[in-house]
Amino acid sequence: MPRAGPSLPRLGVALGVLLFAALPLVLPTYQVSVATRILVFSLLAVSIDVLAGYTGRTPLGHGAIFGVSTYVTIYWVTVAGGSPWAGMALGVLAATGLAAVFALLAVRTSGVYFLLLTLALGMVVWGVCLRWSTVTGGENGLRGSVRPAALASQVSFYYAVLALVLAATFLVWRLVRSPFGLTLRGIRDSESRMRALGYNVPLHLFIAFTLSGMAAGVAGAAYALFNEFVSPTTVSLAQSVQGLLMAIVGGVGTLFGGFIGAAAIIVLENTVSFYTERWQTVMGLMFVLLMIFAPEGVIGRGLALLRRRR
Amino acid sequence: MEDCLVLDDVGVRFGGLKAVDGVSLRVPAGQRRAIIGPNGAGKTTLFNAVTGVVRATSGRVLLEGRDVTRLPVHARAHRGMGRTFQITNLFPRLTVIENMHLALRGLSPRRFALLGEDRLDAAERARVEAALGLSRLAGRLDREVRELSYGEQRQLEMAMALATEPRLLLLDEPAAGLSPVERAIVSDIIRALPRAMTVVLIEHDMDLVLSLVDWVTCLDNGRLLVEAAPDAIRGDARVQEVYLGKARHDA
Amino acid sequence: MLRRHLLGAAAIGTLARPALLRAQEGPIRIGLMAPLTGVVASGGREMVDDFNWYLSQRNNEIAGRKVEVMVEDDGSNPDTALQKARRLVEQGRAGLLFGNLLANTGLAVANYVKGTGTPYFIPIIAADDLTQRGRIKNVVRVAGYSASQTTRPLADWALKQGYRKIATVSQDYAFGHEQCGGLAQTFTEGGGQIAAQFWHPINTADFSPYLGQLANSGVDAIFTMQTGADGTRFIQQYASFGLKGQIPLLGSMNATDQSVIRTMGPEVEGIVTAAHFAEGSDNPTVQAFVRGHVARFGTIPSLYGFSMYSGAMWVAEALEKINGRTDDPNLLIDTVLKTDLVGSPLGRAVRLDDLGNPIYDIQIRKVVRNAEGKFWNAPMASYPEVSQFWKYDQATYLRQPPYSRNFQGIRR
Numbered sequence: 001m002p003r004a005g006p007s008l009p010r011l012g013v014a015l016g017v018l019l020f021a022a023l024p025l026v027l028p029t030y031q032v033s034v035a036t037r038i039l040v041f042s043l044l045a046v047s048i049d050v051l052a053g054y055t056g057r058t059p060l061g062h063g064a065i066f067g068v069s070t071y072v073t074i075y076w077v078t079v080a081g082g083s084p085w086a087g088m089a090l091g092v093l094a095a096t097g098l099a100a101v102f103a104l105l106a107v108r109t110s111g112v113y114f115l116l117l118t119l120a121l122g123m124v125v126w127g128v129c130l131r132w133s134t135v136t137g138g139e140n141g142l143r144g145s146v147r148p149a150a151l152a153s154q155v156s157f158y159y160a161v162l163a164l165v166l167a168a169t170f171l172v173w174r175l176v177r178s179p180f181g182l183t184l185r186g187i188r189d190s191e192s193r194m195r196a197l198g199y200n201v202p203l204h205l206f207i208a209f210t211l212s213g214m215a216a217g218v219a220g221a222a223y224a225l226f227n228e229f230v231s232p233t234t235v236s237l238a239q240s241v242q243g244l245l246m247a248i249v250g251g252v253g254t255l256f257g258g259f260i261g262a263a264a265i266i267v268l269e270n271t272v273s274f275y276t277e278r279w280q281t282v283m284g285l286m287f288v289l290l291m292i293f294a295p296e297g298v299i300g301r302g303l304a305l306l307r308r309r310r
Numbered sequence: 311m312e313d314c315l316v317l318d319d320v321g322v323r324f325g326g327l328k329a330v331d332g333v334s335l336r337v338p339a340g341q342r343r344a345i346i347g348p349n350g351a352g353k354t355t356l357f358n359a360v361t362g363v364v365r366a367t368s369g370r371v372l373l374e375g376r377d378v379t380r381l382p383v384h385a386r387a388h389r390g391m392g393r394t395f396q397i398t399n400l401f402p403r404l405t406v407i408e409n410m411h412l413a414l415r416g417l418s419p420r421r422f423a424l425l426g427e428d429r430l431d432a433a434e435r436a437r438v439e440a441a442l443g444l445s446r447l448a449g450r451l452d453r454e455v456r457e458l459s460y461g462e463q464r465q466l467e468m469a470m471a472l473a474t475e476p477r478l479l480l481l482d483e484p485a486a487g488l489s490p491v492e493r494a495i496v497s498d499i500i501r502a503l504p505r506a507m508t509v510v511l512i513e514h515d516m517d518l519v520l521s522l523v524d525w526v527t528c529l530d531n532g533r534l535l536v537e538a539a540p541d542a543i544r545g546d547a548r549v550q551e552v553y554l555g556k557a558r559h560d561a
Numbered sequence: 562m563l564r565r566h567l568l569g570a571a572a573i574g575t576l577a578r579p580a581l582l583r584a585q586e587g588p589i590r591i592g593l594m595a596p597l598t599g600v601v602a603s604g605g606r607e608m609v610d611d612f613n614w615y616l617s618q619r620n621n622e623i624a625g626r627k628v629e630v631m632v633e634d635d636g637s638n639p640d641t642a643l644q645k646a647r648r649l650v651e652q653g654r655a656g657l658l659f660g661n662l663l664a665n666t667g668l669a670v671a672n673y674v675k676g677t678g679t680p681y682f683i684p685i686i687a688a689d690d691l692t693q694r695g696r697i698k699n700v701v702r703v704a705g706y707s708a709s710q711t712t713r714p715l716a717d718w719a720l721k722q723g724y725r726k727i728a729t730v731s732q733d734y735a736f737g738h739e740q741c742g743g744l745a746q747t748f749t750e751g752g753g754q755i756a757a758q759f760w761h762p763i764n765t766a767d768f769s770p771y772l773g774q775l776a777n778s779g780v781d782a783i784f785t786m787q788t789g790a791d792g793t794r795f796i797q798q799y800a801s802f803g804l805k806g807q808i809p810l811l812g813s814m815n816a817t818d819q820s821v822i823r824t825m826g827p828e829v830e831g832i833v834t835a836a837h838f839a840e841g842s843d844n845p846t847v848q849a850f851v852r853g854h855v856a857r858f859g860t861i862p863s864l865y866g867f868s869m870y871s872g873a874m875w876v877a878e879a880l881e882k883i884n885g886r887t888d889d890p891n892l893l894i895d896t897v898l899k900t901d902l903v904g905s906p907l908g909r910a911v912r913l914d915d916l917g918n919p920i921y922d923i924q925i926r927k928v929v930r931n932a933e934g935k936f937w938n939a940p941m942a943s944y945p946e947v948s949q950f951w952k953y954d955q956a957t958y959l960r961q962p963p964y965s966r967n968f969q970g971i972r973r
Contacts, residue, residue, distance in 0.1 A: 199412075199421065279634075
């Protein structure tokens with residue numbers, strides 16, 4: 001029985017959707033491409049939050065799952081000569097399969113072991129993408145014209161990505177609010193109690209991890225069409241870390257925080273690097289400050305304030 | 311009467327240490343049974359071997375005649391075994407009603423429902439209300455568990471175990487850390503449990519337990535020391551010896 | 562909002578000039594990308610410095626128009642490079658793009674400008690296919706080189722020294738595969754033999770496993786392809802293993818580039834490499850450039866410096882011919898392709914082939930100590946008019962696969 005939520009968060013979501021829908025009307029082309037990027041990475045952050053926020057397990061391999069979908073999509077179009085739609089479907093499929101393999105190995109661990117195991121699995125994927133150069137193009141990666149003609153314009157592509165990301169996020173939101181989603185939060189709070197109540201904890205984690213990987217795969221496939229280029233950087237640890245940072249900045253366990261986190265990090269990255277070459281240092285400092293003053297993330301902080309007011 | 315729980319020469323060893331050493335006992339269906347013993351007697355390990363948290367390294371555990379020795383914890387729950395925890399083990403960031411939901415769903419296929427709201431049907435709602443009523447938590451539904459008092463959390467422990475309607479309920483020191491008033495509440499809850507439910511509780515505090523149960527098993531050093539009715543236990547020299555001996559030792 | 566590097570003094574008298582000369586209003590906007598952070602940041606900094614140095618010598622004016630250079634850090638990361646290229650073109654309204662260092666960053670940007678048509682000049686990016694099988698018309702390698710172009714004359718020179726058996730040691734990535742491929746193909750076609758090829762990961766700390774095998778391989782010479790810190794380590798360990806003076810060491814131009822050897826000692830002496838530039842040449846133009854660079858930056862110029870300096874000069878001279886117009890990308894590209902570069906630090910006139918790759922007189926260089934006691938690369942032989950296709954027929958050559966670990970063009 002879900003609590004009758006405060007209407008403010010709902011209003012926030014509605015406003016957010018409206019804002020994203022209106023962006024291309026007011027922004028110049030380049031900023032539209034930045035907004036597209038934000039959407040793609042929001043979905044990656046949302047997918048990470050399913051594990052980090054709901055099962056209490058922080059994954060560091062989601063960049064690899066995301067990137068494998070990008071690789072498969074671009075490979076299918078540029079090397080195999082297939083259609084982008086089929087490429088995206090195959091990309092998502094590959095990401096889901098990879099996530100299932102990761103899950104099999106990782107669901108019996110938690111805490112720092114889960115973190116390190118997913119990190120190691122991600123590194124394996126990165127190594128394969130780097131070394132299997134006959135297929136992946138090695139460190140030079142794969143590139144070509146991937147986007148379908150119908151979505152050639154920046155604005156039409158933006159709306160397509162918006163629709164895709166919102167649909168995927170809606171499904172993930174339904175998932176975390178479902179009876180199954182409640183079991184994930186139960187696992188987060190107490191695994192031993194869950195087992196005593198009859199739950200097969202590893203099975204629930206396996207399903208959650210695989211579905212989370214599927215969402216990351218949808219983001220990766222969209223990224224393939226956006227970037228039209230993929231190299232081992234896309235499956236690297238840095239990618240996994242960035243996705244996780246976005247989830248944390250927005251607020252772990254808030255789901256929609258992923259959008260705030262992705263927007264904050266990408267917009268900052270773009271503005272700060274206008275002014276200084278040391279933008280990475282500036283970003284690092286801002287993250288440290290956020291962790292000191294609002295460790296629960298932007299949305300988490302907002303909800304906490306809201307709760308205090310009531 | 312049919313036996314609900316049978317332990318057949320159960321042993322648990324951790325490396326060289328025999329925490330439980332060849333314990334055999336039978337708990338008939340519907341009985342209230344206490345397992346007592348001083349600290350270090352092996353009560354908790356035996357309890358864990360029954361619930362499956364640790365595996366018995368020798369012997370067999372039978373639940374309603376079926377061997378569950380090798381089954382994982384969750385599978386035993388599906389066979390009708392419920393438990394509470396000595397150290398409060400709830401879902402602190404979830405509300406009381408969400409805790410109850412999880413208790414209910416553990417045995418229902420609805421736990422895999424990926425979409426849709428989590429609504430209770432009439433029968434489920436009745437079970438939740440009954441369990442919460444029995445545990446005196448009605449009216450606390452939307453509170454997060456971490457906001458409850460310790461006593462209320464202990465009551466919720468009971469309520470969750472009850473909601474699963476187990477045929478065998480295992481209570482792990484249900485009164486640990488409670489004030490005299492709160493102990494009385496817990497005792498009342500235990501007394502009010504349906505008679506069809508078999509209840510095994512382990513408890514350090516003899517006085518509390520002897521008024522609640524039909525039969526008592528006393529352990530010492532991992533072995534079964536004596537089994538008797540509560541009145542007989544009170545006067546048993548061996549029981550007094552292990553309790554007092556320990557007490558002298560502790561002092 | 563853009564971080565602007567408005568170079569030198571403010572433009573004077575733009576308004577005073579007759580309107581006819583101002584074919585296009587406003588400054589010439591150039592997007593310059595270089596790795597200012599990440600693994601190759603020091604090279605990236607030299608790229609920007611020398612590019613800007615050239616423009617400052619012309620008062621930051623080309624064809625009477627002010628030049629505005631927008632510098633962006635590609636972070637040594639292809640995704641960042643692509644993002645920055647987007648921003649320079651779509652938001653910064655750059656008329657042309659310049660730069661990038663790592664092949665994967667260049668390939669990412671090239672794929673993007675393929676769609677926009679923006680002229681993109683790559684003095685450092687050496688990936689063969691950008692001016693071969695995967696040529697993009699608006700991507701031109703001004704003052705750059707394709708990876709396998711310069712190692713072929715080196716192979717020919719090695720044959721002339723009587724070397725018959727060579728082993729190669731190279732970083733294991735496309736740039737290394739291509740440089741080794743050029744050498745291996747020409748060397749084996751000339752009757753030589755490649756005894757062994759070792760591929761090691763980038764950032765190898767310990768070369769002893771390779772050096773041990775090389776010491777007993779009975780080869781006449783060893784060729785090594787290295788960049789950055791791997792170059793320093795390899796050359797040091799080659800000497801400390803006692804191989805220096807025992808087996809002649811040949812290298813890729815990056816292995817003995819100033820960016821590597823300016824901090825090193827006598828262990829670098831005697832290594833032979835091939836390149837389109839030799840800072841130790843006695844050519845007066847070259848020496849004037851080197852002296853100027855030392856005076857301004859305190860260092861002898863590296864590959865990154867002279868390439869960007871010369872590349873800037875090349876495009877500037879083309880822009881002079883068309884009154885600084887950057888509004889017509891095709892006009893600019895066609896003009897650049899037809900412009901011969903004279904008076905650059907390369908020391909001799911250079912032209913582009915029809916795929917946008919320069920044809921050079923390749924210098925066989927040896928590391929020696931100069932009068933000031935510094936080590937530099939001095940030319941000792943020259944191969945005139947070397948194109949990226951060496952002595953092959955272009956069409957035939959392009960039918961062979963690109964070089965990779967598995968295909969090195971070796972003839973047995």
